[in-house]
Amino acid sequence: MTLRTIGVVGAGTMGNGIAHVFAQAGFNVILNDIKDEFVAKGMGTITKNLQRNVDKGRATEADRDSVLARITCSTNLNDLAACDLVVEAIIEQLDIKLELFRKLDAILPQHAILASNTSSISITKLAAVTQRADRFIGMHFMNPVPVMKLVEIIRGIATSDACTKTIATLTETLGKVPVEVNDFPGFISNRVLLPMINEAIFALYEGVATKEAIDEVMKLGMNHPMGPLTLADFIGLDTCLFIMRVLHDGLGDDKYRPCPLLVKMVDAGYLGRKSGRGFYEY
Ligand code: NAD
Numbered sequence: 001m002t003l004r005t006i007g008v009v010g011a012g013t014m015g016n017g018i019a020h021v022f023a024q025a026g027f028n029v030i031l032n033d034i035k036d037e038f039v040a041k042g043m044g045t046i047t048k049n050l051q052r053n054v055d056k057g058r059a060t061e062a063d064r065d066s067v068l069a070r071i072t073c074s075t076n077l078n079d080l081a082a083c084d085l086v087v088e089a090i091i092e093q094l095d096i097k098l099e100l101f102r103k104l105d106a107i108l109p110q111h112a113i114l115a116s117n118t119s120s121i122s123i124t125k126l127a128a129v130t131q132r133a134d135r136f137i138g139m140h141f142m143n144p145v146p147v148m149k150l151v152e153i154i155r156g157i158a159t160s161d162a163c164t165k166t167i168a169t170l171t172e173t174l175g176k177v178p179v180e181v182n183d184f185p186g187f188i189s190n191r192v193l194l195p196m197i198n199e200a201i202f203a204l205y206e207g208v209a210t211k212e213a214i215d216e217v218m219k220l221g222m223n224h225p226m227g228p229l230t231l232a233d234f235i236g237l238d239t240c241l242f243i244m245r246v247l248h249d250g251l252g253d254d255k256y257r258p259c260p261l262l263v264k265m266v267d268a269g270y271l272g273r274k275s276g277r278g279f280y281e282y
Pocket residue numbers: 009010011012013014015032033034035038088089090091092096100117118119120140141142143
């Protein structure tokens with residue numbers, strides 16, 4: 001199937017990056033959010049990131065302008081009626097996503113594919129409120145989208161082989177690497193990453209080592225670009241706790257129980273970088 005027009009719903013951290021990489025690869029993009037100011041903010045970030053490439057001599061001003069010209073701003077879901085694919089990147093709340101997918105399913109043409117960038121919600125559950133579960137898939141981009149190579153491609157229970165192949169090929173067109181996984185809590189990325197972070201927090205909680213020592217061991221010993229506690233602050237401790245709860249509830253195994261120290265820090269409002277204080281102070 002030839003995909004020409006791509007809708008991106010949600011112009012926040014992930015959505016503007018997703019719109020950026022599609023437009024850069026030559027697709028027409030419609031970037032939608034609930035308010036003009038949110039779309040404008042997303043466009044501002046895209047412009048800033050494109051300008052950085054111009055300043056570094058990696059792109060010309062004409063390149064920047066042609067990427068921007070391929071993105072149309074929207075606050076009306078009906079604007080997406082001609083899309084071949086819509087990638088959803090709105091807030092991580094099940095009821096809000098379900099409502100959006102019900103609406104999109106009614107608006108989009110029969111052939112169109114729906115994709116979600118969710119980090120933790122079941123693709124199968126999201127697909128079930130549409131009449132196109134075979135054409136529904138997870139496209140889990142990593143942050144920052146223009147930089148990170150991986151896209152985790154998540155197959156729901158009913159996602160067809162044809163849809164999976166189309167989306168994997170499309171991901172390659174974006175200059176990224178698709179990796180196919182099945183739909184289970186946390187997929188692969190968060191299923192492996194978050195328990196490691198949680199274990200680092202347990203090590204701190206039990207007094208095995210200081211926070212600096214834990215981060216240093218993982219950086220120097222395992223070649224991780226940043227230690228797990230620094231990374232937790234970067235991701236946001238509330239997001240880490242939320243994903244641990246998804247793993248704990250979804251897989252029903254106590255090995256995924258969130259560390260009590262993580263819970264306590266979130267209760268205190270110590271959410272990491274975004275609140276100025278997490279394991280470290282910012
Ligand atoms: P964000 O809060 O930065 O942006 C969300 C945007 O969605 C906001 O601009 C908001 O106005 C908009 N929005 C909310 N409801 C909407 C609706 N009904 N219709 C249209 N727009 C709506 O969030 P984010 O960090 O970009 O996360 C978006 C999704 O990507 C989430 O599902 C998250 O789990 C996932 N994700 C995030 C990261 C990350 O590192 N931030 C990484 C991978 C995946």
